[in-house]
Amino acid sequence: MTIPSARVLVVDDEKLIRWSVSERLQRSGYEVLSAESGEQALEMLAANPPDVMLLDVRLPGIDGVQTLQRALAENADLIVLMMSAHSTVDIAVDAMKHGAMDFLVKPFPFQALDAAVERAIATARTRRQIAALASERRGGTALEAIVGASSAMEQVRSMISRLGASDTTTVLIEGESGCGKEVVGRAIHFQSARAERPFLQVNCAALPEHLLESELFGHERGAFTDAHAQKRGLFESAEGGSVMLDEIGDLPPGGQAKLLRLLENKTFRRVGGVQELRSDVRVIAATNVDLEQRVAEGRFRADLFFRLNVVRIVVPPLRDHVEDVGALAAHFIARFNSEMKRQVRGVTPAAMELLKAYRWPGNVRELRNVVERAFILHAGVEEIRPEHLSPELRRATPGKRADKLVPSVTPDGLVLDDVERKLIVEAMERASGNQSKAARLLGVSRDTLRYRLKKHGIG
CATH class of the missing domain: 1.10.8.60 (Helicase, Ruva Protein; domain 3)
Incomplete structure (x- = not known):
């Protein structure tokens, strides 16, 4: 699967090779640039940096290895694939020693080209994610990112601090859309001993089932249509770090079974694979729906819910x-x-x-x-x-906040049990039956709300 907007620079002094390779990569969805010499390639690298450079060893002027060295001196994150019709161990070793990721022997089949470029692009993407997250961390992305001095946010900060001492604990973050669950997830990661390792995330509702499983667990070549090469998933790419699964309630059944196995055994298989791979990642799951309700409806595995619900953080609206x-x-x-x-x-x-x-x-x-x-x-x-x-x-009216549940005392007085029942009914109505939201409106735990619902016979 091609990564959107991936750019490849093809460097070869033979016009036919430049044309044929460029045509193949363009049909695969890549943006392709081409150069006929090392000097021209370096100029293009400075003006329009690509994600990957395909570089011939034999070039007029400065050769491929010299071009490789100069290119990586300017951009250490550039992924370079070397090409040569003169296949010797010495040439390949020399290219790898100077930073090339792979070596293609001409003439190569287009399938080999596709596989090498796809691996290179995947590596480039992971490096960009890691670099961006490291940059964020240097700018302060742990507890400082949790803005607010209210008691509700102090509780969230306190939970994050305590989680820092246990960097293997699975965390479930609950909260409405837009309340800051991603910020909390990042803070949990960067507050822990895993902070120097990758923090990767995926929205479980954003991809169809087969693509989501491939994104999480990777796939083997030929596992499905367009799977031209083996691909590492997030659980491999984030080794030693954390993976945040947003909208975990929308994880399809197949993904739920694989995630449960990973949480229980720390192992998984790529899509279409048979090899057991080990994974050392912390799973941070986030949801804006009531997972317990989905379990009751048969839409989410109860055993997976219990594995995810080790530590629960509720981010208030x-x-x-x-x-x-x-x-x-x-x-x-x-x-x-x-x-x-x-x-x-x-x-x-x-x-x-x-x-x-x-x-x-x-x-x-x-x-x-x-x-x-x-x-x-x-x-x-x-x-x-x-x-x-x-x-x-x-249009908001200062001084009035209709969302607060505040009882009023009538001239005839009131009965506390009646007031409590009315408040619970109103909270459940406002929350459209969602017990987690109703509990937050009332300022009590979900267990307390359940007890009160049973007490007052509210179904």
């Missing part, structure tokens, strides 16, 4: 820690000031009242989008004012 809106807005303003070279000082009190009155159905992600929208549509402003906010935010 923004409406439940609205006191953090100011800190979050300041965080995003600082980020966009840096990215867009602006000098926005903050949010006016009137605009902040509107931000705190809003229910935030899209949670922290929606707040980020609101701040970004103000930056984009209102260039030159020094502060974000009410008129810079979207219409739905301007």
Whole structure:
């Protein structure tokens, strides 16, 4: 499976070879550049860096090995595949010694070319992910990324800190879409002893079943149509690190069985493979649905749920820690000031009242989008004012928060059990029957809510 936007530079002084190789790679979906000399290749590398370079050993001017050395001196992450019609052990060893990933002997079958380039592109992708994550970590991506001083966010930070001492524990992160589950997952990884190893993630709802299993576990050549070469999955590429499975509730049955086996035995097989491979990764699963409810419906394996549910972190929706809106807005303003070279000082009190009155159905992600929208549509402003906010935010009424469950005392008094029952019924209605969400609205644990539901006979 070709990685989108992958760019390959073909360097050979023979026009026919440049043309035939370029045509083959373009039909496979790659963007292809070509050069007829080492000097021209180095110029192109500087102007438009590729993911992979196919480099002939014998070239006019500087030869292939010299070109290889200069190219890697400028870009150490470049993947280079050497080509030569003069196959000797000495040439291959020399090329590998200077940093080439593979060596193709001309004339080579196109299947060998396809396999070598696909392996090279997969390696390039993994290196980019690791480099990007290392860069994020240097910029501070552990507990500092968890913004907010509310008790709810302090609890989340406390859980992350405790997990740092146990870097093998499987973690289940629950929370509504946009509330920051990915940020929490990254913080768990970078707070642990695995921080120097890869943190890779996949959205289980974004890919069809056969592609998702291939993405997670890899595949063998010929395992399915278009599987032209063996591919390493995330559990191999993240060896020693962490894999975050977002929307774990949408993992298909086949993937659930394989994941359970990996969690229990630390082993897995590539799609179409028979060899048992070992894996040392921490699994961080995230969901915005009630997994227990899916288990009850027969849509999620109970044994897998119990394996995932070793430590559970519930990330609250923004409406439940609205006191953090100011800190979050300041965080995003600082980020966009840096990215867009602006000098926005903050949010006016009137605009902040509107931000705190809003229910935030899209949670922290929606707040980020609101701040970004103000930056984009209102260039030159020094502060974000009410008129810079979207219409739905301007309609928010300061001082009123309809999402809070607050009982009122009538002139005739009240019966506490009746009040408790009414609040539970209202919470369940607002949460559309989702017990986890209802428990968060009431500020109690799911076990406590279940006890109260049974007590009051609420089905």
